[in-house]
Amino acid sequence: MNHLLSTRDLSVDEIVQLLELADHMAEINSRAVPKVPALRGKTIASVFFEDSTRTRLSFETAAKRLSAEVMTFSASTSSVNKGESLRDTIETLTAMGVHAFVVRHKSSGVPKQVTQWTNAAVVNAGDGWHQHPTQAMLDAYTITRNFGDKESMAGRTIAIVGDIKHSRVARSNVDVFTRMGATVVLVAPDALLPSSIEGWNVTTASSIDEVVGHVDVLYMLRMQRERMDESLVISMKEYTDLYALTQDRAARLAPHALLMHPGPINRGVEMQVDPSEVPGSRILQQVANGISVRMAVLFSLLGGEISPAITLGGDA
């Protein structure tokens, strides 16, 4: 693996292997001193052209727990404000000796573009409406580890609720969940579905009430008001009536069902119930798992070749 730009770059076997590596990282994270020397001497630059709390801090924490050096770049406090181009920015950082870039940008395809300007590894930390591969990995990790089948989601039904159209999380998750065998239902008003979901192996439903009683995972998306063209939006009242998670609806979740959300939560919009009062909520577990999964991604990119084969003996 040279870069992680899209979930489609990974086969199901590679995803399963990455999640197994994340188990190793989770063990490290459970220790009193959660730090190993694996990436000593490597420099990882987090280059964010768009706001982020958890993704940036999660990647930076992951890098530090593997003993890598972290370089932090924010567009808002950089020479981008003096007119420096993206390409010059990347080439400048590359000249400082960066081994991996973690890139977020509001435009789809920017991380792929960045690979042409540097020899370093590039990780997509979210590009426009396109992809957010590490979010899909950490969600797959959370689901598989909760249900105890590490290699498959066969037989599981996952409803993704909300603004699918503007969601890179939805695109990445639909790809990973369906390829791992889950049945995925998209729950959204027509205006918030992508114009074409042809080729997506999904069904749709037009209200949360249709699905809430019989899903294994209820995956709530954030209402992305900053990406929204106002004319698209049905009235907020109409949206919350049909698509928000209320206390009554949460009570109808099956006892084993998981409630997930990529964050940040819009309380009072898509989440009208306090998630800490929903027994199946794994929202904070997703955050913790994010560090383990990102450690696995960074280690796979910078830590050398990984062999899945178990050999007996002959080792130094």
Next chain:
Amino acid sequence: MSIVIPSRTEILASADVDRAIKRISHEIVERNNQLDQLVIVGMQTGGTWIAERLATGVKQIDPSSTVPLGAVDISMYRDDFSLRPIVLSAPTDIPVDLTEKTVVLVDDVLFTGRTVRAALEALNDHGRPRAVQLAVMVDRGHRELPIRPDYVGKNIPTHFSDEISVGPDGVFVTVVEKGQA
């Protein structure tokens, strides 16, 4: 023009491996009079089955003892990532705080000593042991670090390029000879 002739020789039979494990179990009990302070830790993946058998052996010698058994994965501590692929094994599982314990670290083959160095560093992240002793089924020489074993199943002089395989069914050396055709 050089050709490669591999040949595989049995050095220890299955029964010899059993005897070596029994002998090392006795040596461990002999050397450690406080068995309640002992922890046996196998190195993933080659050392874990030997560690399990040593723990069983110690229990047979002193049935009143309860020696914890752990496993350590050193993938994240290696200094040669670029040279050899990482082998994904089971994660580390150290059931107790190692501080003030005597750890018997177990591996199948002692060679350059680099994986043992990595394991010592890994153990330190689980506490500060009072002492660490090293048990290996085979010491094949070629040390690159100042590391020596405390318990050895069998010393086997080897060529650097030889391959050794250790399992419950025996110990085998595969000699890769480079000759002239």
